[in-house]
Amino acid sequence: MRIPNHIGVIPDGNRRWSVNKGFSKEKGYNSGLLPGLMLFQLCQKVGVKELTYYGFTTDNTKRPKVQREAFTKACVEAVEMLSHENADLLVVGNNKSPMFPKELLPYTTRKTFGKGGMKVNFLVNYGWEWDLGNLMENDSNNRKLITNCLKTNDISRVDLIIRWGGRRRLSGFLPVQSIYSDFYVIDDYWPEFNKNHFYEALNWYNSQDITLGG
Amino acid sequence: MRIPNHIGVIPDGNRRWSVNKGFSKEKGYNSGLLPGLMLFQLCQKVGVKELTYYGFTTDNTKRPKVQREAFTKACVEAVEMLSHENADLLVVGNNKSPMFPKELLPYTTRKTFGKGGMKVNFLVNYGWEWDLGNLMENDSNNRKLITNCLKTNDISRVDLIIRWGGRRRLSGFLPVQSIYSDFYVIDDYWPEFNKNHFYEALNWYNSQDITLGG
Structure with a gap:
């Protein structure tokens, strides 16, 4: 089976899941932590070399404060959780903005945790405009x-x-690195993650041709 | 019904369609011309304001010469065909390269044809690297x-x-303008276009929420 070197994850649907359960929107983010760890371990198991989580974006920070605080806290906890695994971990985003949580500043240069191994990138206060803003003439x-x-x-x-979470859009996720990415959408919300989602996505990826436009 | 202002079209599957029909790969491109016109007319009818066709990319030009000549010819004919409609037409791509067909140079500044109306963009010898290559520090x-x-x-x-044509990837299509685009994939090949494809896509789009990350 052809395993992707690098998987990007857009863990969407936390708020809709929460509302469906009868909770307020912001309650859902915490239920995304365990899925994040399970996915990491599955990637490790099948030999994925790099994994990028879409934490939150500069656009997301325009949401109500109670939501912003909840998803920021969940990202901090997710990164700390991953730092107990074997991984080469990097947090990437606009860390000069007050929206960037101070707790994550130590992670903004890549560091090896445990025995290291898979590159894990966590996008925090990421914006496509921030990413492209430094291109030179x-x-x-x-x-x-x-x-x-x-x-x-x-x-x-x-x-x-x-x-x-069913949405078929990239929402600004690494526009240059995703030029030729194959894009698989799972209708279930992120907190409903189960390992079959992952294997379905891998099976589908295995059936795609890789042409890079050739 | 909520009609998208701007629709991007990736007309893929010409080669696979041709091979399935028992022809050589390059024969398929010509059969994409009529679908292009039909789609234009449907967009006009429902009030779409801007339509962008993905003609060919700098990556595509690495294909065998016979294919390159065939898709280039099809793009020239498609643009000439659209110039007989009511449209504000622009061909966009790296026109300093020998891969850019000379016949299309007159179209590289936007011009009104007929009574004008819908903005129609046709990407020819387009590359994401070309598009981003001029960003300033x-x-x-x-x-x-x-x-x-x-x-x-x-x-x-x-x-x-x-x-x-079933592929679920953007293949370099306007990385910045497609940040929040909703992405609808039709399994049928482009030469098999029929108007139901278009209405299915519009119905699906109508059911999506537009959050722009908020």
């Missing part, structure tokens, strides 16, 4: 030069993006 | 500044992308 059409200028230049091309 | 995270520096700055945000 070059007019060279040189891909290497462009990708080197990305603020996310330590994150490689994404092979497979899995989005939970 | 600004480090301002200012979206307006970034989008102004895109080579495709005359193309607005895409609301709905429809891809024919």
Whole structure:
């Protein structure tokens, strides 16, 4: 079976899940923590080399304060949880903004935790405009030069993006690294994660051709 | 019904369709011309304001010469066909490259044909690296500044992308304008286009929420 080198994860649907359960919207984020850990362990098991979680974006921070605080807290806890695993961990996002949680500043250079192994990237206060904002005038059409200028230049091309919660859009997730990503959407909400979702996505990916436009 | 302002079209599957019919791969492109016209007319009818066709990319030009010549010819004919309609037409792509067909140079500034109306963009020898290659050093995270520096700055945000041919990826289609695009995939090949595909995509789009991350 052809395993993607790099999987991107858009863990959407926390708020809708929460409302369906009769809770207020912000209560759902905490229920995304365990899925995040389960997914990490599954990726480790099948030999994925890099995993990128979409934490929250600069657009998401425009939501009501109670939600913003809840998803920020969940991201902090998720990163701390992953730091107890064997991983090469990096938190990436606009950390000069007050929206970036101080607790995550120590993670903004890549560090090896445990025995290391899989590269794990966690996007926190990420914005496509932040990512592209540093591109230099070059007019060279040189891909290497462009990708080197990305603020996310330590994150490689994404092979497979899995989005939970049914929406079929990228919502600004790494626009350059996702140029040729295969995009798999799971209708269940992220807190409803189960390992079959992951294996379904891998099976589907295995059936795709990789042409990169050729 | 909520009609998207701007629809992006990825007309994929011409080669697979051709091979299934017992022809060689490059024969399929010509059968994409009529679908292109039908789609234009449907968009006009329901009041779409802007329509962008994914002609061919810089990556596509690495294919065998016989294919390259066939898809280039089909793009030239498609643009000439659209110039007989009522449209504000623009061909966008790297026209300094020998891969750009000379016949389309007159279309590289937007012109009104007939009574004008819908903005129609046709991407020819388009590459994401070409599009982003002119971004200026600004480090301002200012979206307006970034989008102004895109080579495709005359193309607005895409609301709905429809891809024919079953592949679930963007393949470099306008990475910035497609940040929040809803992405609808039709399994049938582009030469098999029929108007129900279009109405299915519109119905699906109508059922989506538009949050832009909020």
